[in-house]
Structure formats: C-alpha cells, structure tokens
Amino acid sequence: MxxxxxxxxxxxxxxxxxxxxxxxxxxxxxxxxxxxxxxxxxxxxxxxxxxxxxxxxxxxxxxxxxxxxxxxxxxxxxxxxxxxxxxxxxxxxxxxxxxxxxxYYSVVDIIDSLILNSSTIYIPLNLDLKNLLYELILINKAEILEIFHKYEYPNISPDNTTPFIINLKNCLFQENESFIELKKNYDANYFHFIFHTLNGLFKDTDVHAPLAFLTNEKSFLLVDSFEHFxxxxxxxxxxxxxxxxxxxxxxxxxxxxxxxxxxxxxxxxxxxxxxxxxxxxxxxxxxxxxxxxxxxxxxxxxxxxxxxxxxxxxxxxxxxxxxxxxxxxxxxxxxxxxxxxxxxxxxxxxxxxxxx
CATH class of the missing domain: 3.30.420 (Nucleotidyltransferase; domain 5)
Known part of the structure; x- marks a missing residue:
C-alpha cells in the first residue's frame, strides 16, 4: 500500500x-x-x-x-x-x-488545563466544552486576542494565571448580540446545560494553580511548525x-x-x-x-x-x-x-x- x-x-x-x-x-x-x-x-x-x-x-x-x-x-x-x-x-x-x-487546535489546551485544576466530573464533557469555548472565542475574537496578547498566551506565567482566567471568563460569558445569535444554532436545553457547565468549570478551577498545558511554551506562538502532523x-x-x-x-x-x-x-x-x-x-x-x-x-x-x-x-x-x-x-x-x-x-x- x-x-x-x-x-x-x-x-x-x-x-x-x-x-x-x-x-x-x-x-x-x-x-x-x-x-x-x-x-x-x-x-x-x-x-x-x-x-x-x-x-x-x-x-x-x-x-x-x-x-x-x-x-x-x-x-x-x-x-x-x-x-x-x-x-x-x-x-x-x-x-x-x-x-x-x-x-481550535490552539485554544483547546485551556479546557484541559482547567479540568486538571478542578474536577474529573468535567472529563466526559471535554469535547462539548472545547467546542463551546471555541465558539465563544470566535464571537469575541478581538477582545480574546487582546487578553491572549496581554498574558503572552500560550505561555501563561504562574503570576498571571489568576488575572488571565478572570479576564478570559468575563469576556467569554458576556451575553451580547453575537451570543444571542449563537444560541439559535443549538438546541436550547443543550446550550443552557453546556454553557452553565463551562461557566461552572471556570468557577471550580483553582485560579492559583499553574495552567499545566499553558506554561513553558513560546509566548504568542500558537503553531510553531507542521512536522508533528x-x-x-x-x-x-x-x-x-x-x-x-x-x-x-x-x-x-x-x-x-x-x-x-x-x-x-x-x-x-x-x-x-x-x-x-x-x-x-x-x-x-x-x-x-x-x-x-x-x-x-x-x-x-x-x-x-x-x-x-x-x-x-x-x-x-x-x-x-x-x-x-x-x-x-x-x-x-x-x-x-x-x-x-x-x-x-x-x-x-x-x-x-x-x-x-
């Protein structure tokens, strides 16, 4: 072959x-x-x-x-x-x-890091949470990228973990016009459940613990090369x-x-x-x-x-x-x-x- x-x-x-x-x-x-x-x-x-x-x-x-x-x-x-x-x-x-x-590939480590610092109860919903995070990033892209740049994502220093999570959460969960339109693409009950689960993950995570998959990386660099593919x-x-x-x-x-x-x-x-x-x-x-x-x-x-x-x-x-x-x-x-x-x-x- x-x-x-x-x-x-x-x-x-x-x-x-x-x-x-x-x-x-x-x-x-x-x-x-x-x-x-x-x-x-x-x-x-x-x-x-x-x-x-x-x-x-x-x-x-x-x-x-x-x-x-x-x-x-x-x-x-x-x-x-x-x-x-x-x-x-x-x-x-x-x-x-x-x-x-x-x-999508560049942002999903956020979910994995938050789960590691919170509870295993979120693991079964891993892909659903990553999907919603990604969608919320898309509709708030300019603001999110400003936050990423401020905290040198994907290299979040331990000192910046708390403000990074707080600022990210505040931006993601604003119910603006784009958010209202996004909800229309989903079953209402499903969206309500996943949205509040994602919100719960941000609340449950230990904001003082380092983000395991977002440390010791190259600041600002989302994709460095394509060899691994x-x-x-x-x-x-x-x-x-x-x-x-x-x-x-x-x-x-x-x-x-x-x-x-x-x-x-x-x-x-x-x-x-x-x-x-x-x-x-x-x-x-x-x-x-x-x-x-x-x-x-x-x-x-x-x-x-x-x-x-x-x-x-x-x-x-x-x-x-x-x-x-x-x-x-x-x-x-x-x-x-x-x-x-x-x-x-x-x-x-x-x-x-x-x-x-």
Whole structure:
C-alpha cells in the first residue's frame, strides 16, 4: 500500500500580534491525498484523466486549478470535478487525510488545563466544552486576542494565571448580540446545560494553580511548525510506503527521527502523477472543510441549496469516496475540528449517503 501526499493551507506559523493574529482567518490545514494498493489494477490511466479534464499538453503537471477554481461551491459545480471524481471512483482509489482547524487546535489546551485544576466530573464533557469555548472565542475574537496578547498566551506565567482566567471568563460569558445569535444554532436545553457547565468549570478551577498545558511554551506562538502532523500520519502506517510532495520548510531529519523505520520520501510533484492527484484532492478538501467550518459562526449556511445539478452529483461522489475510505479504515480520515464542525460534516455526509 502506497500513500501519496500533498498539503494545503500550510501557513508555516500562527502567532499573536498586538493587533490580532498574523493570519486573521487561517483556513483549514489539510495533509493527505490518495492511496494506491496496486497500480497495475487501475482501469483508467493518468492520460485518460488528463484528457477528461481537457488538460493542455503544455501543462507540466495536474493542479487543482486545472479541475476547478474558486470556492467549494464553484469547484463542486464544475463538470471537470465530475471527471476527476469519476476517475478516482472507477479506479477504486481511496482518500486519506488529516485536517486541522488551527485556531481550535490552539485554544483547546485551556479546557484541559482547567479540568486538571478542578474536577474529573468535567472529563466526559471535554469535547462539548472545547467546542463551546471555541465558539465563544470566535464571537469575541478581538477582545480574546487582546487578553491572549496581554498574558503572552500560550505561555501563561504562574503570576498571571489568576488575572488571565478572570479576564478570559468575563469576556467569554458576556451575553451580547453575537451570543444571542449563537444560541439559535443549538438546541436550547443543550446550550443552557453546556454553557452553565463551562461557566461552572471556570468557577471550580483553582485560579492559583499553574495552567499545566499553558506554561513553558513560546509566548504568542500558537503553531510553531507542521512536522508533528506529518509524523502523526507516517507513524500510523509503518508498513506502508509514503510518498510526499517536496516541502522545503519541513525539518525532514526531525520527521525521520520520529517515525523509525517507516519508508517515506519527498519528491518534486512534477515527477509523480499520484502526488499531483493528491494536490487536487487536498485542495478540494481544504476548500470543503474551510467552508464547513464557517457554519460555526452565528449564522447557518444552506450548503446544498447553492449547488446546481452538477454540484449535487459531485457532492454525492465526494461523500461516496470519503465513506468508502472510512469504511476501509477509519484512521484514513482524521479530523482535528470542533465538535460542531464535525457535526456539520457528518450531517452533509449522512444526508448525501441517503441519496447514494
């Protein structure tokens, strides 16, 4: 089994500045691509794929822009996307990925630290609490980032633990207009319960105890590098071969030291057709998950209503490819997203699954 990789939305670093984030709205990072088990059994060739998407002979390699440009709606509404998905489907090619909401990933340690300093009764609601914290941060983002900058998050010194928690709590639990809109996206009883549970966690935590997961870190630096996401994926399938698009910013020696005898290599994309196809796959997934993630904001997006007949069919094909991959091995799909985003994703998948 050979896993081919490319990535999208790698912003190199995410850090807090005096006026916000260095990247105001980071898109969903995706590392992944396709899985080839036996190249000799592919029924459609790469040349047939190129012909189906009308790739010009002058093009040195296949890129997502050759299939479709624009947002996920534009991509799904493109007939060339149909050709691309059909080529994957006919060849029984599976998809693998890890996606990461970088802001969510950067703030969830707050919940883990608070639980450690309060009570284990909050552990079963860990993901629900992280989701609500994240949503409340989104609707109070500018104020929260000011607090983060003031206390050098994620490196909260012991002397600053108490004021950090108090200021954070006061900001999160203000019932402003955005908060009222946010509540509309949830079942009233569920939201009431989780909101008061999160409030209770802030009250129960020992404000004088150091925040275990938010000390001895680099001040202001939320995401330092992306090597650990590569290590996570390579370590999962140590008996497979991993072929990845060349990425100069990565510390390859560090990756090698962490994955033992796992066979992997980085190659220039123009030398490997399957890495090029992975570029298209992760490009589409990056747009897909970034779009889904915006459903977390205090308004709803009716995803399917924006698709034409071609787009509706392409969404079915995408969901089919993802479901077949997940059925083969649940670890092929790894989502580092808030529970609300996962719920949105599953809702789209399940609603489309009925139509397959």
């Amino acid at each position: 050979t896993l081919y990789y490319d990535e999208t939305n790698n912003i190199r670093k995410l850090h807090i500045e005096s006026n916000g984030l260095n990247i105001d709205e980071p898109q969903i990072f995706v590392l992944g691509g396709i899985i080839i088990e036996d190249e000799s059994k592919l029924s459609l060739s790469i040349e047939e794929l190129k012909k189906s998407i009308n790739l010009q002979k002058s093009a040195k390699e296949i890129k997502r822009k050759h299939v479709a440009k624009g947002n996920i709606i534009d991509i799904l509404n493109s007939p060339k996307t149909t050709s691309f998905f059909n080529w994957l489907d006919t060849n029984h090619i599976l998809i693998h990925y890890i996606n990461v909401d970088l802001l 590569y290590v996570t994926r390579l370590s999962l399938y140590q008996n497979a071969i991993h072929i990845l698009d060349e990425e100069k910013s990565l510390n390859k020696e560090l990756i090698k030291s962490c994955v033992g005898n796992t066979e992997f290599k980085f190659v220039p994309s123009h030398t490997c057709d399957f890495v090029q196809i992975s570029d298209v796959v992760v490009g589409i997934l990056g747009k897909f998950f970034s779009y889904i993630n915006k459903m977390n904001l205090p308004y709803n997006i009716n995803f399917q209503s924006e698709l034409n007949s071609v787009g509706t069919n392409n969404l079915k094909l995408l969901c089919k490819l993802l479901l077949l991959s997940e059925e083969r091995d649940i670890k092929f799909l790894c989502n580092v997203l808030s529970s609300k985003s996962l719920e949105n994703f599953r809702s789209i998948i399940n609603n489309t699954k009925v139509l397959l």
